[in-house]
Amino acid sequence: MMTGNRLLLAQRTDPVLFAVVHADRYGVDFLRTDRYQSFVPPLRARTTRAYEGSTDRWAHRFADVLAASPDGPLHDGRWVLSPDAQLRRWNHGRLPHAEYWHSMLIDGDPDGYIDWFIHNNSWEILPLRAIPDADDSRVKAYRKQARDGTLPPVLLLWVSGLDCHLILDGHARLAAAIAESTEPALLELRRTVPQDEAATATQQAVAAYEVEVARFTGLRAIHGPGIPDGARAAGPVLARRLDELRTEHRPTWAWPLPGGEQEWYRAVRRHTATGSWEHA
Structure with a gap:
């Protein structure tokens, strides 16, 4: 929900x-309440072994959970x-996985700043609750899966x-991948066309x-087989456009906050220990 520059x-x-959102549009100050609860049921070790690190199989499982969950x-x-999250492409193999993925985490517990210029378009990762330490019991269990290549995606x-x-979902799994300096499997959910x-x-x-195919057919009739086949020439353009219509990013929806800015301030006061936040 949104009111003015407040979300x-x-x-x-x-x-x-x-x-x-800063008035200069350079970034966003945020405050996390740490009340987020994952809607994904616990991932059992037996299922993890059966999936053998298959991101496609996990994608089907997560899709079913997403469709069924009211939360x-x-x-x-x-x-x-x-599985083709664009933030995977920024490293280009220059940094060890641990260093790169740790750098992609946005600092702040419980509040912090999202810098929209730190990675040009900021494709960083904001945890909805604190990332557990490497010696956390859940992280320890996942670290073996990270080494085995069976770690479920984030x-x-x-x-x-x-x-x-x-x-x-996957705060502890991301922590395990970072601790083992392995590239985490990712599933990115986004709106599309x-x-x-x-x-x-x-x-x-x-x-x-069809117009292009007809045009090339006419050219071939006049100039002979030296003119490319229309389907071969126009087909890749059509394929790219159809793929864009299936997968391209669209802005995330936001709804007006009932009560407007005053309700936003009241909500901040209700959900902070001191009743205030310096950016409120």
Whole structure:
């Protein structure tokens, strides 16, 4: 929910994150309430062994949980759950995994700052609760799976209003991957093109493809087989456009906060130990 430059992220009616976007649009101050509860049931060791590190199999499992859970982030619209999170591409092999993924975590317990210029477009990761230490019992259990290559993926939600990823499930798993300096498997949840827009754009893309095929057919009739085949020339363009319509990012929705700015302030006071927050 949003009022002016102030945001409130809630799980049902329970606030889990307050945020204030800077007037200069350089970043966001945030306050975490540490009241977030993962909606994903505990991942059993037997299931983990059976999945053998298959991100595709975990994607199906998480998709089922997301669709069934009233505490998850899904609302009307089209969504993508993808293992191809763009933040995986920033390292280019320059840094050890432990150093890189630790650098992608946004500091702040319980409050901090999201710098929108630290990685150009900030594809960082904001935990919704504190990342456990490497010697935490859950992390220790996951570290063996990280070494074995069977560690379940970390479930992330891309939020455009914060310009970062939130950890929906897998705080301890990410800590284990960092402790073992292995690249964590990721599943990124994000909004994509609405169905009606995708249908219209698909028709337009197919129509443009057919025009190109007809144009190349005419050219081949005049100039002979030295002219490329129309389907071969126009096909890749169509394929790319259809893939974009299936997977491209769309802004995260936000709804007006009932009660407006005054309710945002009241919520901050209710959910902070001191009744105040310096950025409120």
